[in-house]
Amino acid sequence: MKQQWKGLDIEAEGEGISRPLSRNVNLLGSMLGHSVRSIAGEEMFQLVESLRSRCKSAYEAGSDKESVRDEIQRELKSLTPNQMDWLLRAFTSFFHLVNRAEQLEITRINRERELKADAEQPRDESVMQAVHYLTRKNISYEEFLRIIDKLDMEPTLTAHPTEARRRSILHIQQNISNLLMRLNIESLIPSEKEQLLSELFSQISVLISTDDVRSTGLTVYDEVRNGLYFLTNSIWNTVPRIFTDLEDASEIYYGKRPELPAFLKYRSWIGGDRDGNPKVTSEMTSETIRHHYEAAFENYEKALSDLWYELSISSRHTIVPDLLRESIEEDNRKIDTGLDIEGYWHEPYRLKIHFMQEKLEQQKVSLKDSNEMGEGPYPVNDFLNDVQQLITSLEQGGFRQLAERGSLRKLQYQIKTFGYHLASLDIRQHSEVYQKCVGEMFRLAGVHPAYRSLDEQEKVALLQSELESPRPLIPRHAELSDASSELMNTFGVVAKALDRNPDVIGSIIVSMTHEVSDLLEVLLIARETALWVYQDGQVASKLDVVPLFETVDDLTASRKVMTELFQNSIYQKHLANRGQFQEIMLGYSDSNKDGGYWMANWALHKAQEDLALVCDQHGVTCRLFHGRGGTVGRGGGRSNQAILGLPQVCHNGKIRFTEQGEVISFRYALPTIARRHLEQMVNAMIRSTAGASHEKTHHFNSDSKAVAMMEEISHRSMKAYKTFTRRDEVWKWYAEITPIEFISALPIASRPVSRKSGKEVDFDSLRAIPWVFAWTQTRYNLPGWFGTGEALNSYLKDHPEDLEMMRRLYQESRFFRSVIDNAIRELARAHLEMAERYSRQAENGYHQDIVSEFEMARDHLLSISQEDELLASNPVIRKSISLRNPYTDVLNMLQIELMHRNRDEALKTSKLRHALFSSINGIAAAMQSTG
Template identity: 35%
Template sequence: MTDSPPASATEPLRDDIRLLGGILGNVVRDQAGEEIFDLVEAARVASFRIRRSEMDRADLASRFAAVETGSLIPVARAFSHFGLLANLAEDLHSERRRAVHLQAGDPPQDSALAATYVKLDAVGLDADSVADALADALVAPVITAHPTETRRRTVFDVQTTVTELMRRRNHTVDPHERDELDRALYRQILTLWQTALIRLSRLRISDEIDNGLRYYDLAFFDVVPTLNAEVRRELRRRWPDAAVLTRPIVRPGTWIGGDRDGNPNVDAEVVTTAADRACATALRHHLTELAALERELSMSARTTVVTVPLQELADLSGDDDPARDDEPYRRAVRGIRGRLTATGSHLLPGVDLPGTVDEPRRPYRTPAQLLADLAVVDASLRAGGAGVIADDRLARLRGAVEVFGFHLAPLDLRQNSDVHERVIAELLSWAGVTDRYAALSEDDKVALLTAELRIRRPLTSPDAQLSEETAKELGILRAAANVVQRIGNAAIEHYIISMCTSVSDLLEVEVLLKEVGLLDLDAGYPRSSVQVIPLFETIEDLRGGASTLTAALAVPEFRSLVDAHDGLQEVMLGYSDSNKDGGYLAANWALYRAELDLVEVSRAAGVRLRLFHGRGGTVGRGGGPSYDAILAQPPGAVQGSLRLTEQGEVIAAKYREPVLARRNLEALVAATLESTLLDVEGLGSDASAAYRIFDELADLARDSYRRLVHDTPGFVEYFTTSTPVAEIGALNIGSRPSSRKPTEAIADLRAIPWVLAWTQSRVMLPGWYGTGSAVTDWVGDDPERLESLRTLYRRWPFFRTVLSNMAQVLAKSDLELAARYSELVEDTDLRERVFGQIVEEHARTVEAYRRITGYDSLVADNPALERSLHNRFPYLEPLNHLQVELLRRFRAGEDTEQVRRGIQLTMNGLATALRNSG
């Protein structure tokens, strides 16, 4: 059991929360008036009384029922802002606690690279095995356009400023300076109060692109090159004879602008815009850094050694200013700036970039050419005894160019397999190949598609009259081909197939890539710089994923494409739809089993496997602490590399500023190294028995989940009525529709609104339902079976992580509040039937957790969550009551702008305060 820190250790957190809450209260009083302030304060006091069982929840609900909507809006805003400020206080406290541990000389904590190096040193690995294991080393957080918040850019900026002000305040003892900082905090929180939290219109994809790009300036440019250099240095110091990390290990990616699965707003123009804005962001950074470097490198040839290559670079710069005759470094960097300016003009005509120079120069064709010139500057500085200068801005710039190049981050393309089949069918019909492609057997489809991959003949022509869908898909792929031709292969490296179930699903995309020139023939076999990646999403698809990959690798044309990528094949695993399909425990086990099977078939086929984890922010969509999640992967599943999606409010929570970004990226790298180089599963020869147990548990959990979600009459009505899922569609949180298809079927609903709706109503059903019944039914009255689960919990990181994440969700759930939402269901019988099942399963699941772990509390192993529950969860109480009241008014016919805005505000506030909500 993890010991909680003493009260003295958490007092600074309470002080910060009191300070920020007090300033917010003053702003509310000054801006909204005494009456609103009194209403907010009364709700706050009532919430704490409810927690102490001194007041009934119905009393607080009745108070809000008597208040007009116009007065409820500022109350919702006040508690929403408090949740956001409390998040900042908690992040600062975590930062402060880590500093305390470091200053005390405590051993490094798990998830810190320092702790990882200690573990690696203890096992005595040889250089060859390390080099082989890390041959494809990659840690790629992939930013996706799946926001579950409505955070405005101004709100984001206020957060950043408040964080920095609080850091300064915590490090000063000067009372006058503290007063100044408090006034500055008041100004920021006043700005927050006067800024509308809710957008008037839905986000456009261009907005999402810009939102994703801001993390590079805020953190990635600063943190990623430094972290990569440190990891490379530490590993090479330990294994100097191994060619470790020939490429940087941390290389972020993005889906924003390329993911069109169910999003009709993505078109050819969007793909081009996403790639061009990413390119501009990279070039802007490089040019700005070069301008600063030119100012800094004032060394005179009269006072230091200058290498011949550096002098030649300076002489070629075109800088003939006599005042700089003896400043070869400045002249050389000026020339580099000139060439990069020309690169920008070539890649992005008409785009203004900072740090450019007017002298006409020939552009760099590739980032490698720019790196070569920067290496000349580096070598000369070191030859002149200025290595410490080379290790500063120049080193960071070289690291940035190595990672971000001219493309910034690879843009993933994604589309549903059903769309590909329709497009291919139309193209084959237009070309006269076959009019009945969709009706062919799988074997016949594969034969036909492989035949197309052996010839260069196109299936269409520019003047072909095609359906709107096919013309759009081809337009997107042609835009992608243009991006690759202009910016380079690194700009678009992956094409993901949603709902991939067969070899033909994979080959259809390869044929489409051939159609636009992204795939060509080499000695009769296809080659492509874009790798096609199957995404296995449902429980059944996960179970069949290994068979699909085996069959694909047996096709010579597909194997040729894998070989062209140095024998590496990536596979994506879907956490969201598998959970929605089969429930929490069944989905987690299906993913684990799928990884085991994929590892086995890839080894048998002699290919290297890279897994791409489609995790959401919430536990119901694969969320939870990333370090623990990676260590919970089965043996061989990481192999030195992984990609994972970063979604929703989790992106801002992890990467909005350098300290947070460093900590979270470091945890990803630490877990990747440990999972690759150490035995972390801990089951040994008992693995098979453990797997059999979980096969049985998963089936029982899935049956329990499906009885509720898929087999209970009226469940969909209960879900849509007792949660704000219908209203989520009106919350302007993203460009993507809430459903893949215009139906009310659970299967067609996107996982984000499914999870977000249950989170808002505090049921949190996707993060636990079915587990309690599975454990209860499997264990029965057999103490040996219970002991076997206890033993697995102690030994097996996978099981420990599953239960820990589930406990986090259960701790955030509140069935008394959920009961208020259930009252929105008018059909009494339906309400009692469905909610009754939820209550019973919740009790079974909590009991199962306690029996297996031995903990009395759901947060016994999570002191950070325990602090959060204690310090700020009472402030969520008013938001839930406000939401229910406003939903009731809205559904009773009070369809006004104020009511709609109020509902959206409560949704925003709850998503922010609960942190991992969607």
């Protein structure tokens, strides 16, 4: 019998929403309501429905919306904790479901476009389109290969605390996605459809009944495990598909199918980033490396096991190439597996795979032996050579299609990409920690009693002198402070790891780099642990040292710092040993928190060009590492557009970028989304490296008038931003009206979110992530646009004639357009009427100041983009926001009531605190962002 779902009537229709998405959202809403009714009862369902329908009616024309919301806010005061809990669960679950439906819509649209695409009109932003573009520009096959050889892309997973969902919730969402995808198959028979609908309803019922707040905080191990989940599943399986896509494109447009270099590799900070996180110890880093190895071996073992069943080719029916027979005979001489070789002699591919399995097991055992040195009995290149022998043998035996497109080719690219280490681990620590350690060593060695009191010139001179000295600075077991001892132990772990595998550790990253000495100090510590050696006037270094410029002042000074570094004679020798290569990291989050949205964007853009030019001038190959967050307020936005918008001199084919928290979950939860994300990145990198991104495109930094305008607007914007955010009374208001106190305690990461408690918060102690997180919760979205209104308003009053230049830049400059479009999107996502309700919680509010700034920003940005309303040219996003708004309002009003109750000491309970955490998770799901 067909089930009738008696739930929420979402009515997700109209411009900007497709029929399939509308159908899925309406189905999910109906099932969710039915689940609430089934589990919590009719009365609770009616309460959910009443709040939902009234909040939705507040958006109807002619509605007295504030009266409606005031009435709801009053009613919430009388609700019991259990009622509040059910409301939070119902509306949070709704957004978990809608978010998955929207992801599946992206998948559906891409699939639809791929079905319509052909060689003449490839799908937009695909790998195929990038190669097609090259051929239209008459780029030869040889030049195409040179472009691919230049590519060096390294997405970097971090454990920054921006994923509020539990793994349990993510797992249920994954099940729901799979069921929805199967439901959208048109050939289902009625019984199959009913079964899938029943399973979907069951999963929704489990979702609403699952605790969305962790009972305890995440450990570092939990974070490592979460990162490994994505690395060993969607990333592991998607990366080979990207290489295959590029091979296919080459064959279509150039008639040749090349074996490609591994231009796409992953790195991780999880278990290596100890900046501000004392829980990431040297022991934890060592354990992380071990977990990486184990995860990689587990995947390789499964791959070889699958190949054993796949390659059942018999020598009785096909020719076996001599290459394969000779390889098997050599393995048989060296390895005693106990297998009946004669019994499998007629299945040579299986026999070869069996030997590979045995060698892989020996390598795994070797890496577990902490006393063993070197690469081990089966180095990764030997593993790769064995796979290549199998591919070549298949080609020679007449199985070309299987060789080029089968599981062996996939495994080949996985080995090239992931090696045995899976993802290279970076070690990040604050410059202050390195400086304190060096100061201690100098004092213990009798070199200088107060190193930290020296000026920069004196520090550099002393460091250079010591780096050129052959003697160790301190005895091996010198008594250092706990922090310095831990740092030295970490470098010891790095040294040991690199002795086994040169790819297992990526870079040493120095947070808050201010001066040249910040980097030379790292080299000195590396020398003490045999990672860096100076002998006979030459340097032998096992690691790259990466400066991280984070504040506006440091970004501005970065060119000077790097110039001085490249001119330092000892660092020149270090660079010579490292192949004249330098990676430089730029911090998007802290620069935005420090100087505001417009200034951060401009300071970063200038620094990118300055640093690329400095590297070119000194004959250094540069790779910029972009520390971007998920939200616009932390440098977020579309990654491929950000690549294309970089200054022209930065397009050398090399790039790194961070991926964190909810960004990882969004990009890699579904294989189809993962592929789309990576193909967009590869498309942008191929085109930009070939110079395509700047053909018929405005060269922003070569336009002196545009540069002068941006400089002036940036300073005006930063002044307005700092004038507002640096006021003590504003910070007191911020702490009162936002849920920062509870965000600081939210168990979503091992790293402390703030250096102080919420009640003691000040600008300097609060980190960039919770800063953005709290503003997002209140619907102000302030970090993504504040300062823009006052800056544009005052500038255009003084220079009204420049409006036309801005409009031209908006059409011609990718960089300028992204600055405008990202701010417009954040304004559209803001909801000042709801934000005002948060502002009422404090006696002296600053809501009207924000409203004035918002209105100026909105009016001027619309004037520049020449649109009548926010997101007028993007009805899909506009519809998504309008669909979400009424339901988000419910969660906001629930959170406001919970914060009000928390001020009453008599009402403070662990249940109330848990409810506040749930409200934060719910709004994060609604806004699709945290920090």
